[in-house]
Amino acid sequence: MGTVMMIGAAIGFGLNPLLSQLLFQQGFSPEVVALFRFGIPMLFVLPYLGAMKHNRSEYLRSMAVGACSGVGMLAFLESLHWVSPTSVIMIYYTYPLFAMLLGWLCFGQAITRNRMIAAGIIGLAVSLMQGSFGASNASVGQVLLCFVAPASYALVINYFSRPVRPLKVGERMSAAMAGHMIVIVPLVGMIQPTIVLPVNAEQSWLILGLGVFSAAIPQYLFVRGSLLIGGEKATMISTFEIVFALLFSVMLLGQSISYLELVACSLIVIAGLIRFEPEPLTENINLSLSTENLRQGN
Secondary structure: OHHHHHHHHHHHHHOHHHHHHHHHHOOOOHHHHHHHHHHHHHHHHHHHHHHHHHOHHHHHHHHHHHHHHHHHHHHHHHHHHHOOHHHHHHHHOOHHHHHHHHHHHHOOOOOOHHHHHHHHHHHHHHHHOHHHHHHOOOOHHHHHHHOHHHHHHHHHHHHHHOOOOOOOHHHHHHHHHHHHHHHHHHHHHHHOOOOOOOOOHHHHHHHHHHHHHHHHHHHHHHHHHHHHHOHHHHHHHHOOHHHHHHHHHHHHHOOOOOHHHHHHHHHHHHHHHHOOOOOOHHHHHHHHHHHHHHHHHO
C-alpha cells in the first residue's frame, strides 16, 4: 500500500510544473502561485493545529522543515522564468543526490557504493544539461537558484521518514503547511502582486487543481507512504516524478525536449533505482512501530 501511495504522490506532484506554468500565463506571480499551492492544503489540516500543545517540540521541527520547503518551492517557481522549464524540472529531480548527502551529514546514513554510483550518474545528468543552461541565457546565480528546491525537498524526505517523534499524518502536514505559510504570506504582502484572486472560471479551476491535486492529495500520500515504506524506497519511487512532470509538460503544453535532456532524464531515473538499498532491520522495526502508532492515532 505504501508503494501505491508513493506512485500516486509522484503523479500528483508531477502536475505541479504544468499547473504552475498555466497560472503564470494567466498573469499570476510565483509568490501567489506558491500561496495557493500551500494555502489550500492548509485549509484541510487546520483542525490538527490544535494538537500542537501536546507535542510542541515536534511541531516546531516540522514547521522548520516546512519553511525550508516553502523557500524551495518559491525558488523552483522563480526558476521557471529564467531557465527552460524542462531543465528546471530535471534539476529539481536531482534531489536524490541531496537526499543522500543530507542523510549522510545530518541523519547518520552511510555512504555506500550504490549511493556513490548514483551520485556520479546524477552528476553526469546535470553536466548533459549545460547546453540547455546556455540556450536560456541564464546567469550562474539563476542556475544555482534551481538547486535550492531539490535540496529543500531532500530535507523533507529525510526528516519525514525519520522524525524525532511520531505525529499523526494530519498533524505533521499541518505543521509543515504552517511553516510554508510563515514564509510565503509575508512575502506576498511585501511584493503586493497585481493579481491575487481568480477573476474567471478557468483561473479558479487551475488554482483548485494546483491546491488539491498537485499539493493536498499527493502531500498526504507522500507523508503516509514514506512512513510505511521508509526513506530509501520513498526516495527511489519519488524519482519517477520527473517522468510524469516532463510527460505532462510535453503533451499538454507542447514543450520540446532535446535528445540530451531525454538522456539526462533517463540517467536520473536509473540513479534513483541504483541508490535503493533495503534499510537495516532495526530501522524497519522502528518504522513499523511508528506506523502502528499512526494507525492507532487515526
